[in-house]
Amino acid sequence: MDTTFNVNNFLEIRKIGLQALKEALGPVGMVRFFQQYENGFGDYTTEKYQQPDLSVEEIDVLLKKNKLPVNCS
Numbered sequence: 559m560d561t562t563f564n565v566n567n568f569l570e571i572r573k574i575g576l577q578a579l580k581e582a583l584g585p586v587g588m589v590r591f592f593q594q595y596e597n598g599f600g601d602y603t604t605e606k607y608q609q610p611d612l613s614v615e616e617i618d619v620l621l622k623k624n625k626l627p628v629n630c631s
Contacts, residue, residue: 563570579588612620 563574565571576588579591583591
């Protein structure tokens with residue numbers, strides 16, 4: 559593999575990076591590596607203000623009853 563590349567060419571960086579991952583981890587390891595970095599979903603900034611304002615004691619009681627509100631995670 560050529561060790562020189564244009565750092566301003568994102569396609570070239572991606573190609574070389576993928577090849578390096580494949581060589582270092584193998585195909586299965588490469589996929590498992592990518593699975594660690596998912597984008598997720600939702601809007602945390604908005605959703606964090608929609609959560610109930612519960613004390614630690616209230617959360618403890620709800621956990622013991624297994625009755626946390628659906629939007630609490």
